[in-house]
Amino acid sequence: MSDIATAPTGSTTAGPGPVSTADTALVRRRIRRWLWLFIVCLALSGLTAFPLQTETALLVRAMNRSGLGDALPALDAWVSRVGDGVADGYGRHPFLAYGTDWLAFAHLVIAVAFWGPLRDPVRNVWVIRWAMIACGGVIPLALICGPLRGIPLFWQFVDMSFGVFGVVPLLIVHRLIRALEWDQAVRTHHDFARVVPSP
Template sequence: MDDKRIIRRIKIIIIVFIVFLTLSGITAFPIETELQILNENGSIFPDFIAKWLADVYLAVKDTNTKFPFLSYGTDWLAFAHLVIAVAFIGPLKNPVKNIWVIEFGIIACLMVIPLALIAGVIRGIPFYWRLIDCSFGILGLIPLIWCYKLIKKLEVNSKPN
């Protein structure tokens, strides 16, 4: 595969990753509204998930009514996703020079798993929901590892003989 094709693939992977990371961040802002919509359509979920979503919605709604400032924490979560997405512009511009951002992303995705499994127990999150949270880390790993390998290939190709 020639360098132009490798660079094109790298850019596509990174752009898709940025888009999904951005969407993940943006969806953290209107969490109460999203949960309300999910609960209005609860019949599409198995009963145990519908019940969990209903409990989460009531907790978020009640908290937002009594203590709206606590949602500021999810605003910062959303903001962090957006800031991290911006960091991926570096490897979009120069993949070889900025491979460290891809490595950072891989490490972050790996860290999702112990966070979900440990903090989830402490916070009383059902096991199946912790597995859903872990899946975000695993799904993020797939494009990042692919991108990492392509960048390494590009790096080898660009070294003088």
């Protein structure tokens, strides 16, 4: 029997494509690489929420020194406003930073959830699907809450880009997992057919 997983004769179920035994390990490595990329980016985006006051101050100085503010006055005005707001808010009310601390923690906790797909991607494919839904939810959140909070439209697009770019590795991983899932299903069918002969 061939090592290539193909649909049984007469089957109406279409799979995402055959995966050979030799290719299965390669597919798993690709899944892990894309997942690690997503995990690292997610963790970094969370960690950057801890030193928010320092980061906004550095960003304001970078805009002033680079001259980028002259070319992009709207961006310069927004960065300066955010820098002033964070410095004023955190200076007078340092407990406000506690909210962004929890935001950072949430990112790290979500990153830990991907340990399941790293170990067993087929069984934990639901984590990938849940993450894709979360990426999709970024767009309506930005469009609804952005205007309510006085966020400029161009910055709403920056926020939405996290969901748009974040879903790309997840879609790739999901497709690879579907290939593994199809391969396992076909192999199970073949193994069962060997042990239990047809009447």
